[in-house]
Amino acid sequence: MNWRETPATLSRARAEQPLVFKGPKGALHGIFTPPAPDASPASVCVVFPGRPRSALHRLPVLAARILAAEGFAALRFDLRGRGESAGEVEMPSRQEPRGEDVVAAIRYLREAHGQKQFLLAGYCFDAVTALDAFRDEAAAIAGIFFATAAVLEEKLGRPPADGLARSAALRLRSMVRRARAPKILESFEISFRALARSHARALFLYAEQDRLRAEFRVAEEVLFSKLDSEARGRLEIEIWRGRIHTIEGEPAVIERAISWLREFHPARSQSSARREPRQPIAQES
Amino acid sequence: MLSRHPPEKQKWTEERRYFESDGRPLYGAMYRAERRGAPIVLFCNSFSENHCEGRAEAIAARIIAANGYSAFLYHPRAHGDSAGDPEDVTFEGLVEDAVNAATYARSRSGASQIVWVGVRFGALVAAHAIPRISDTAGLALWEPVLNARDYFRKSMRHVMYYEMSKGERPSLTVDQMSERLKREGKISVLGFDLHRNFVESAQDADLLDALQPWRGPTLIAQFQKHSRLSREHHQLRETLVGRGLSVRAVLHRGPAGADCWWTPEGIAKQTGDWLDELA
Numbered sequence: 001m002n003w004r005e006t007p008a009t010l011s012r013a014r015a016e017q018p019l020v021f022k023g024p025k026g027a028l029h030g031i032f033t034p035p036a037p038d039a040s041p042a043s044v045c046v047v048f049p050g051r052p053r054s055a056l057h058r059l060p061v062l063a064a065r066i067l068a069a070e071g072f073a074a075l076r077f078d079l080r081g082r083g084e085s086a087g088e089v090e091m092p093s094r095q096e097p098r099g100e101d102v103v104a105a106i107r108y109l110r111e112a113h114g115q116k117q118f119l120l121a122g123y124c125f126d127a128v129t130a131l132d133a134f135r136d137e138a139a140a141i142a143g144i145f146f147a148t149a150a151v152l153e154e155k156l157g158r159p160p161a162d163g164l165a166r167s168a169a170l171r172l173r174s175m176v177r178r179a180r181a182p183k184i185l186e187s188f189e190i191s192f193r194a195l196a197r198s199h200a201r202a203l204f205l206y207a208e209q210d211r212l213r214a215e216f217r218v219a220e221e222v223l224f225s226k227l228d229s230e231a232r233g234r235l236e237i238e239i240w241r242g243r244i245h246t247i248e249g250e251p252a253v254i255e256r257a258i259s260w261l262r263e264f265h266p267a268r269s270q271s272s273a274r275r276e277p278r279q280p281i282a283q284e285s
Numbered sequence: 286m287l288s289r290h291p292p293e294k295q296k297w298t299e300e301r302r303y304f305e306s307d308g309r310p311l312y313g314a315m316y317r318a319e320r321r322g323a324p325i326v327l328f329c330n331s332f333s334e335n336h337c338e339g340r341a342e343a344i345a346a347r348i349i350a351a352n353g354y355s356a357f358l359y360h361p362r363a364h365g366d367s368a369g370d371p372e373d374v375t376f377e378g379l380v381e382d383a384v385n386a387a388t389y390a391r392s393r394s395g396a397s398q399i400v401w402v403g404v405r406f407g408a409l410v411a412a413h414a415i416p417r418i419s420d421t422a423g424l425a426l427w428e429p430v431l432n433a434r435d436y437f438r439k440s441m442r443h444v445m446y447y448e449m450s451k452g453e454r455p456s457l458t459v460d461q462m463s464e465r466l467k468r469e470g471k472i473s474v475l476g477f478d479l480h481r482n483f484v485e486s487a488q489d490a491d492l493l494d495a496l497q498p499w500r501g502p503t504l505i506a507q508f509q510k511h512s513r514l515s516r517e518h519h520q521l522r523e524t525l526v527g528r529g530l531s532v533r534a535v536l537h538r539g540p541a542g543a544d545c546w547w548t549p550e551g552i553a554k555q556t557g558d559w560l561d562e563l564a
Contacts, residue, residue, distance in 0.1 A: 005370050013368040014310050017299035029301075031312075052338050056367045056476040061366060072420050084314070084343045089547045247476050 003062050003253045008069035011280045014038060015068075016031065019075075021108035024100040026086025027055075030077025032113065039071035042265045044142055045115040048076040049102050049126050051092065052083030056247060059254040062267045063121075066258055071083055071265060073115060077105055092125040094150040097187055099132020106137045121145040121257045123250060132187060134194035141263055143201040145257045148245045152215045153183045182218045192223055197232040203260050205253060207244040286389035292440075295319060297350035300393070303367075304359075306385035307378065310445055312366035313359040313386065315393055316346045320353030323564065324422045325390050328358040329383050329414070331405035331430075339365060341427075341546050342404060345553035352557040354400075357390035361410075372471075372480050376410075376433070376487035383407075383414035398422040400560060406430045409487075413494035423501055423563050426492075428508035431517055433490040438463075440474045447475055493524055504559050505534040506552050507546045512536070533559060 005013075007205040015031045030053060035041055040078050046067055053076040054150045064074035079098045080087030102120065111116040122130035127149035168252060195202060220237070227235065244253050262268050297318040303310035326349050328342040339358070346356035361382040362369030387399055400423040403411035408429030415421045430436045441462040444457035454484055457465065466472045470481045507518050514522065514534055525532045537552035539545030545552075 004372070005368060010309070010368055014303070016303065016310075016366070018303075018312070018314075018366075020299075020301075052340070054360075057478070058363075083338065083340055118387070129561070248473060 001251070001258075003059075003138050003251075005065075006069070008036065009062070012068040019108075019112075021104060021112070023080055023085070023087075023104045025080045027273035028077055028080065028086070028101060028104060029073050029084035030105065031061075031064070032109075033068040033074040033076075035073050036069050037069045039069060040265070040267045041075075041194060042067075042071040044117040044119055044264055045073035045075060045109055045113075046119045046121060046261055047102060047105055047109075047130070048074070049079050049098065049105070049129050050076055050083070051079055051126060054083075055076045055123075057251060059251060060121075063254050063258050064082065067261060070262065071267075072119075072261070073109075073113070075105055075109060077101075079126070087188040094125075094128065094185060095153070097125070097128040097132040097185065097191075099129055099191065101185075102130055102133035103136045106133065106140055110140070116140070117142045119143045119145070119261055121261065122149070123147045123257075124149050124245065127190060128185075128191075131191045131195065134191045134198065134200070138194045138198040138200065141198065141200045143183075143203075143261070145203050145205070145260055147205040147257070148207065148210060148212050149217045149251045150212060150215055150284065151185055151188045153185050156182060156211065156214045182215070183221055184219060188219070192219070196227055196235070199234075201234045201236070201264075203238060203256075204237045205240070205256060206243070207240040207242055207249070209241075209243045210245040212241070212245055222253055295351060295353040297347075297355075299347075301386065304385070304389040306362065306382045309362060309368040311359055311362065311368070311382060311386070313389065314343070314346070315390065316350035316356040317394055318350045318353045318355045323354050323396065324400045324560075325394045325396035326354050326356040326400045326560070327383075327387055327390055328356065328402045328404060329386075329411040330358065330361060330364070332361075332364075332379070332410075338546075341549040342402075344485060345402075345549045348550065348553035349557050349560070352560070354557070354560055355394040355396055356389075357394070359386040359387065359390075363490060371478055372482065374480065374483050376413075376483065376490055379410045380417070381412045383410050384417050386413065387418045400425065401564070402427060402556065403429060406433075406436060408518045409433060409490045409492055409495065412492055412499070414492065418499055421501060423503070423560070424496075425504040425506060425559070426521075427506045427552070429505070429521070431494055431521065432489040437479065437484055437488065440479065441472075444474055444478035480531065493521065497523070500528075500530060502531045502559075502563055503533070504556065505532060506537050506540075506556070507534065508537050508552070510538050510545070512538075518528045 012033050015034050020027050020029050042244050054061050060076045064076050068074050078085035079101050081089045120130035127146040206216045300315040304313050342358045349356045360367040361379050363371045363374045398420045402425040404427045408426045426462045435526040441459045462472050466481055471478050522532050522534050536557045537545050539548040
C-alpha cells in the first residue's frame with residue numbers, strides 16, 4: 001500500500017481538530033478528523049484507541065486521514081496513561097482492558113460531534129480495549145476490527161509449532177497433569193458475548209506463527225463454536241500465514257483494517273464490497 | 286481548543302492547534318502560564334522512535350507551566366499528528382520546523398525569550414535552530430544525541446540486539462544495513478524507518494560543532510540508570526565549560542524498576558528549578 005500523503009489526506013490533516021474529553025481516570029486527548037465535505041458521507045465514525053494515538057509508523061494517523069478522505073469521520077486518541085492523556089503509566093494488562101476509555105470517546109463524539117454509529121479498530125491490547133466497549137455501547141457500534149490480541153487469562157507456554165496439533169497437545173497435557181485448562185479472559189468473554197448479541201460485524205485477524213494464534217484457537221473452540229448461524233455470519237475470522245504480531249507486521253494489519261472498514265461505506269456496500277485479504281490461509285464466517 | 290486546569294502552583298491553560306511550517310500543518314500544544322516576563326520553554330522533540338510517545342515532554346510541560354513558565358511542544362513534519370511524508374524529511378526541514386515552532390510559540394504566548402529543551406535527536410535540531418532565532422535565554426539538553434552519524438549506527442545496532450534477544454541470529458550487520466539503506470533508500474529500524482534522504486542530510490550534524498557560537502546557560506540532563514555522568518556527557522560538559530559557558534549537569538534515573546522516560550516528574554522539577562535560577 002502506498003502510505004504517502006496525497007492532496008486529499010493533506011486536506012484532512014488541515015481539517016483535524018485536537019480534542020480533550022473526560023475519561024474515567026481524567027482527561028483523554030485525541031484528534032478528530034472530519035469527513036471530507038466533497039466525499040460521499042459514510043455516516044459512521046472510526047475510533048482508534050492508541051498507546052499512544054500515533055503508534056509506530058503513525059499508522060492510525062494515516063489510516064484516519066485516508067478514511068476521512070473517503071467520507072468517514074475518525075478519532076484517534078491516547079488511552080489513559082499514554083501520550084498526552086491523564087493517568088498513571090502502567091504496563092498493559094490482559095486482565096484490564098481500557099474499554100471505559102473507548103466508551104467515553106463514543107459518548108463524547110455522540111454529544112459533541114453528533115456521531116451516531118461507530119467502527120472500532122485495534123491491534124494487540126488496543127483490540128481487547130476496543131472490544132471491551134461492547135459492554136456499554138454495543139448498540140452504537142457497527143463493526144470492530146480486532147487484530148492479534150490476547151484472549152486467555154495467562155499466556156500459553158510456547159509458540160505453536162503446528163497449530164491444531166499443538167492446541168490439542170496443550171489440552172491433553174493439562175488433563176494429564178490435572179492442571180487448569182486454558183481459560184478465556186472473563187473480560188473478553190463478556191465483551192464477546194455482547195458483540196455476539198449485537199448487530200455489529202467483526203473481523204478477527206491472527207497469523208499462524210504468532211503465539212497468540214494458539215490462544216485464539218481456544219476462543220474459537222469455546223466461544224465461536226457456540227454462536228448461532230446469524231452471529232457466526234457476522235463475525236469473520238481471518239488467519240494469515242507467518243506472523244503479524246511484530247513491528248514489521250503492523251502495516252499490513254492496518255492496511256487490512258482500512259480495506260475492511262471501507263466495506264461499511266454505503267457507496268461501497270451498494271457496489272458489492274471488494275475484499276482484499278492478504279492471502280489468508282483460512283477465512284471463516 | 287482551550288481548557289483550564291486547577292492550579293498546582295500557578296494558573297495555566299492548555300491549547301492545542303495546528304500551525305503552519307513550510308506549507309504543511311504541524312501539531313502544537315501550548316501550556317500557557319501567567320508569569321510576567323518569563324521565557325517560554327520550547328520542547329524540541331526527537332526524531333522517530335524517541336518521538337513516538339512524547340509523554341515525557343507532555344508531563345514535563347505541565348509541571349513547568351505550573352511553575353509559571355509557558356511551555357510549547359510540537360510534532361515536526363512526518364511525526365505524530367503533523368502532516369508530511371517520512372521519505373521527504375531532511376535535517377534542514379526539522380530545523381525549519383523548530384524555527385517556525387519558536388516563532389509561533391512566541392507569538393501565541395507573548396513571551397519574548399525562549400528556553401529550548403532539546404530531547405535526544407531534538408538537541409541536535411535545537412542547536413542548529415538557535416542561531417536562527419533571536420533571544421534564546423537557555424538551552425536544556427535531555428539525553429542529547431551528540432552526533433547524528435553515531436546515532437544512526439546505534440539505531441542499526443539495536444536491530445541486531447533485538448534479534449539476538451529473541452534468540453535469533455542478526456539478519457544483517459550494521460555495515461550491511463548501511464549498504465541496504467544506500468541501495469534501497471530505506472531500512473526499518475525497530476518501529477520506524479530510516480530514509481536515505483534524511484540520513485544523508487543529517488549525518489554531519491554534531492552537537493558541539495553546532496554549539497560553537499552558543500554562550501548561554503546550559504543544562505545537561507542524563508536519562509540513564511547510572512549513578513554518575515557518562516563519559517560522553519562528562520566530555521560535553523567539560524567542553525562547554527571550557528568555552529566559558531555556565532553548565533549544570535543533572536542525573537535523571539527515575540524510580541527503581543521504572544523507565545526514566547516514563548517518569549519525567551523529577552527532571553521536570555529540576556528543569557523548573559534551573560529556570561528559576563536563570564530568572
